[in-house]
Amino acid sequence: MAHTSRDMWAETISSEMLFRHVRRSGRSYREIAEDVEGELTKIAREEKRKRRDVDAVPRTCSHALIGQLVRGQAKTVHELRAVAIERALGVPDGDLFVPKMMRDARIDNRQTA
Numbered sequence: 178m179a180h181t182s183r184d185m186w187a188e189t190i191s192s193e194m195l196f197r198h199v200r201r202s203g204r205s206y207r208e209i210a211e212d213v214e215g216e217l218t219k220i221a222r223e224e225k226r227k228r229r230d231v232d233a234v235p236r237t238c239s240h241a242l243i244g245q246l247v248r249g250q251a252k253t254v255h256e257l258r259a260v261a262i263e264r265a266l267g268v269p270d271g272d273l274f275v276p277k278m279m280r281d282a283r284i285d286n287r288q289t290a
């Protein structure tokens with residue numbers, strides 16, 4: 178999953194696959210979250226080098242979010258956070274998450290004239 182878009186989301190392909198990769202890594206959710214934050218820092222540096230908006234890159238990832246993704250309680254994350262999770266687990270980009278376009282709630286609530 179190349180990071181060409183901004184402010185997009187990614188959806189887990191399968192929480193069971195994510196669980197298998199987390200279990201195979203032998204690390205805790207907290208350790209994985211720390212590695213994800215390191216990957217997000219690398220992505221931010223890369224974005225800065227390309228003269229893109231660094232503020233669009235999330236900086237944190239909680240161990241609770243990792244747990245929610247593994248248990249299937251959370252289905253979507255920020256696209257760049259998904260890339261960082263895949264890299265932290267040593268999985269090729271696009272194996273655990275797929276980009277998803279999220280509609281703005283304001284568009285759904287418009288009334289026609």
